[in-house]
Amino acid sequence: MSSRLTLAIGQHTERGHKIVNQDFHGSCVPREPQLSVKGVALAVADGIGSSAVSQVASETAVAYFLEDYYCTSDAWSVRTSVERVLAATNAWLYSQTQQSQGRYDKDRGYVCTFSALVIKSNTAHLFHVGDTRIYRVHRGTLEQLTTDHRVSIAPGQSYLARAMGVDAHLEIDYRSEPLEPGDLFMLASDGVHEHVAAADVQRALADGADLDEAARLLVARALSNGSTDNLTVQLVRIESLQDHGADELLQKMAALPFPPQFEPRAQFDGYRILRTLHGSSRSHLYLALDLASGQSVAIKAPSIDLRDDPVYVERFLMEEWIARRIDSPHVVKPVLQDRPRSSMYLVTEYIEGTTLAQLVRDRGRPGLDAVRRIVDQVAKGLRAFHRLEMLHQDIRPENVMLDGTGTVKLIDFGAASVAGVREMAPDAPATTLAGAALYAAPEYFLGEPGTVQSDVFSLGILTYQLLTGHLPYDVRIPQAKSRAAQRKLKYTPARDHDAAIPAWVDAALRKAVRIDPHERYQDAAEFVYDLHHPNRAFQQSARPPLIERSPVTFWKTIAFALLLALLIDLALRR
Template sequence: MHDSYQITKDDNVMSESLSLTIGQHSNAGRKPINQDRYGLFIPSEPELTTKGITVALADGISTSDVSQEASATSVNSFIADYYATPDSWSVQTSGHRVLQSINSWLYGQTRNSEFRYDMDQGYVCTFSGLVFKANKAYLFHIGDSRIFRLRNNRLTQLSIDHKKAGDQENSYLTRAMGLEQQFHCDSKTFDANLGDIFILATDGVYDFINENQIIAAINTHTDDLQKASESLIQRAFDAGSDDNLTIQIVRVETLPPLGMPNLQHASLLPAPPALTPKMEFDGFEILRELYVSSRSHVFLAKDMNTQENVVLKVLSTDLEDDQEAIERFLMEEWITRRLNSVHCLKAIESQRQRHFLYSVTEFIEGQTLTQWMQDNPHPSLDQVRRIVEQIAKGLQTMHRREMIHQDIRPDNIMIDSSGTVKIIDFGSTRVAGVAELGAETDLILGTAQFTAPEYFLGYQGTAQSDIFSLAVLTYHLLSHELPYGSSVSKAYSVAAQRKLSYRSLVREEHKIPFWVDDTIRKAASIQPHKRYQEVAEFVYDLGHPNKVFLNKAKPPLIDRDPVLFWKCVSTGLVLIVLYQTLADYL
């Protein structure tokens, strides 16, 4: 009678960070085949922190003879593929993309089989899953399996049934894995408190036992959730359940501290001594100082093993005891290691053990964009396009990994000797997957002149925030000015931002086409939803006339040259006064 499927290391796992106690059981019941599947996976560090623990359950549909394959695929693939997604992605993004892929595969299997004209006989199942990460529980649900939470002896259903109610013959699923090509999955996020109990169950269980019986079983077997799950399956069977029966019971035992353990461990390393040229330090020879800022000191160094020139970066002495600054410093290298783009600074991998707190990256022989602008005060539109296009490719790599740079500006861009443009500073970058661990700050980390206006209202950045910064940088390259002057950083309310006015680049001294100016205007819109959705869209319109902009009338004089507009208005008023005076005299 027992037919279960699970991916797990241990049913009871304790760790210094996140730990759960788990009981789970499945039974074919009165049916010859068990079409339910369940699974869980508890990884070791660092995945335990960066990705969390997965629990999943799927229920096949009785009208299909292959539904158990859909259930097994959904559970198995969700758990395996979720951990294959980038650790920079948020849980929601990872879960959705994995389930969407599974849904497409199941739908395709049915469409390519003898069941293509009757989906109810194809590869279809329900799915309910939980991902526990940091102090949150992330729910993914489609179909009529259910997820409950038991807190303070009160049972709450967290999922919503996707089912048309009726008698057994007339009820049917309105949503399920593999049922439709278009995928629609419920996803929610809940706080996970110590002692919270989450329950996943198929309809063969919850239709035949009530809330009080579930609570009583868990309270009776509070020290053995496996016995609790088995007793509830037996109770539902004894109550006349005619379906497969599956249940998982998960209790939160301990919660991790906020932040990433690998970063916390690295932050215990001591600050390096004062670095000077010709000094040997941790396997490197310091050659010369490259750059000093309030946040860090940057040196050119030679790796004494490989003889390769590298850049060695250390925290400013003023920040050596600032825990938040240390975490941002460590995060910068963590981010750099995960960006595989010629247009993003590359981290140098080293097998040597570090004895001090520092980071090592590639050395770029070239100049910053700030220096390039000084050498090229009047760049052509094509030169600007080539630079912006390369910055955009670096940003696109980041956005695909759910990273928002938040500080695009000339000093953070390098152009090497071959003309390749690279983003070099990631100290302000927001990573969705890391933000879920509580490693966030309310500070505005970017440079005021290039920072998107939503930051000054207290909102989190998005890809549109980086697009705004890139548009301002483009404007700055073409004019050495800013589209709103210095007003954006002074506008701390919606009302104040509504008064901001974009100054058109269509002026005699710049000779910029109307459609290019409109492209920059859109990308630098004060309201994020009016900007381009993807950085690639902005770059494309920057090089190809958008028909919408071409069909627009020439911008009014007040937009093109406000000073000239008001001069004309003043001149007109003077002429009117003179005319009226002359008329009165005559």
């Protein structure tokens, strides 16, 4: 397998017998680093013949896609990036349709069909709406990978059920396919695919033909077979696939040597070490002075004992990659530097404060209002991760910093997961647990990948511990490594540890740390809201028994029931 993704592309379009070519197509093969993190993109769009402006729609759809896709976050998955770009493009086309004759007749609006192919790492990502098509070609055989959104109402009569620009909401078909060297894909408008057969494709591609020439031959064959529509073909052949371990974004730093254990007053790369902030078997954290700016910074150096652990090295290097892409007051910020590095280390802002773990040790458990203030900010930091399709995966008191103003910041991204990076190796084994086991969601112990709900679980555990000093399942979750064992786990109500905790708050905690991720909050903001506002559903389900709410009424009721039972007994004896 090559260290780079290489491919050949051929494409051709003609207006055919029509006056205007309402098809539009394009492709983009970016340079590194975007080739690795975003891949190669191709698209074809076909305007509808009844509209005089649909060629504008097809050109806009393709041009916006090829430009805006590469402007989306590197952390996003291909699917998220493309779907958001197409949704925005569709919104623009729909607004133009609403301001044109298409407002009353969609067949005259800014409408087009659209198919796109993104090739990233060793996976092909397909997106489709309408009746353009994507095929996989193998030995001259065409395997149709997309389904036409066209409804037949009578012989020779049909209409598009879906297209871009028709409606404010766009429903896009998506599928992904694993790649192998030699795979060939064809994107075609209906002016071509309705008039060529597998034999035509086989002849066009015979003897390793040039793909541009093959595309011209297919268009010519469709015309000779009676096509009266516009005609567009794109062909792409995979020459070699990228090696998963050859990410050029990290290679430069990975080639650097591990730094020595620094001593106070040591100087390197324009920094002076002031003192050690923290040391462990996995990393060392130092307070340092940037001699050029006079700014205090924190320098994190990897443990030299782990230099032969490739997983550890990759996670260490990813920390800065992640930090550079998150902009939140509740996430530690990297210090950007233009000086060359002599060794492997990370530089971040210095937070003058303490970890949440140390704060609890020094001052004891905070009250409910203080916990809410802390959890609110932790949740905001988490949502900054989630918006970029990242998971922190290691929320615990040691990774939450509070500065002198009470601002909370998340630190340590060594366990973080990034969708856009993760999909570069789709065949990799299931994610191993990288964070602290006592705060990790149960699904990690089943070998399943994390989700937003996994981070919500960790946030719930953190909140429960701050309020009670205990864990809701004690230490049993890491030991439950099967679904049967996890079903036996029982939540210990927070009120069992502290009766002053409102029942509805306890119910919110219970939902946040459900064993089944589908039963948890779907977003950290929902959990935070329920910590502040009594949820009626919780109030009803978690209503204290009568003996707790009104002991006098309870005992009066018991006495009355006993008296009634006695009278009935006496009556029966007579």
